[in-house]
Amino acid sequence: MTSSPVRTIIDLPEADRASLDAQCQQRGISRAEAMRQALRLWLQQQSPSTGSVFGLWADRDQDGVAMQQALRDEWSGR
Numbered sequence: 001m002t003s004s005p006v007r008t009i010i011d012l013p014e015a016d017r018a019s020l021d022a023q024c025q026q027r028g029i030s031r032a033e034a035m036r037q038a039l040r041l042w043l044q045q046q047s048p049s050t051g052s053v054f055g056l057w058a059d060r061d062q063d064g065v066a067m068q069q070a071l072r073d074e075w076s077g078r
Contacts, residue, residue, distance in 0.1 A: 010035070 012020070024034050062070065 024031050
């Protein structure tokens, strides 16, 4: 099921709007399309990607508690 687009109004500083318009003109896209692309990219960056972080610390010889204590000991010695 596809949803229909919803119009959204945003406020932009004049300098940002001018830069956006220049980029849109260079790329041959509308301001709305540029904002949709920017939003999609931002949303992708905000989404947690569990597959890429699962097991990230598997090669560590300390567990989380031991590592936390080591960091605390390092800072308390200063």
